[in-house]
Amino acid sequence: MKIKSFTPRRLAAAAVVSATLVSGLGFVPVFTPTAIAQEAAMRTLTVTGQGEESVPTTKTQVDLGVDVQGTDAEAVQREVAQRTAAVVELLRSRSVEKLETTGIQLSPRYNYEDGRTDVIGYTGSNTVSFRVPTESAGTLLDDAVNAGANQIRSVSFVAEDAALEAARQQALREAVEDAQSQAGVVLGSLNLRSQEIVSVQINGATPPMPVPMLRRAEYAGMQADASTPVVGGEQTVQAQVTLQIRY
Secondary structure, eight states: OOOOOOOOOHHHHHHHHHOSSSSOOOOOOOOOOOHHHHHHHHTTEEEEEEEEEEEOOOEEEEEEEEEEESSSSHHHHHHHHHHHHHHHHEEEEEEEEEEEEEEEEEEEEEEETTTTTEEEEEEEEEEEEEEEHHHHHHHHHHHHHHHTOOOEEEEEEEEEEHHHHHHHHHHHHHHHHHHHHHHHHHHHHTTTOOEEEEEEEEEEEEOOEEEEEEHHOOOOOOOTOOOOOOOOOOOEEEEEEEEEEEE
């Protein structure tokens, strides 16, 4: 009887074939870790929830300026400095928050005529910004003008930092609840059940910008002896949370 010899290649092929046959019943699929991971990835639902929380503003952010024009640069700068110093002294005496200088400028003014450019004077300015409780902002603005300020460059309203942080956290909670509610509706409609949350992404929950006065403040009719009325509004914090849920 002739005995067949098997090369290493034939032995490997025979091993593969035998591994796929069980008692003559046919092919048994082999699930690799990669295949299992792909299957799990295919059975996920992605939902994005929204949250929003509003808080009342309690602080007024003010940009206050001194503008002076004149024919002599040194005299203009000196007057700007004197008037600004008086305004800053007033603001410090009222214990305003976040007082800082935000702009200083001195520039020539020109006259253009008959192809000539002549310097006809100078413009100097100084701008300071600060925060103050909204209920005292009107009176302080009037006193600052009396002290030497002649430009109210901007007024906006902000909430307390602690209130904004609390609103941010609440908006995040609302966004999570919204996302889970959406997932429950979708999976329930398909007779499916959620298994676990496999991914969480916070898309946005940053404090809002200060509310401009033109949107939120109200100016009533003023009498000569009345202080400037300033009324704040609300800031709204928005949040988005995206969940990937395996089902």
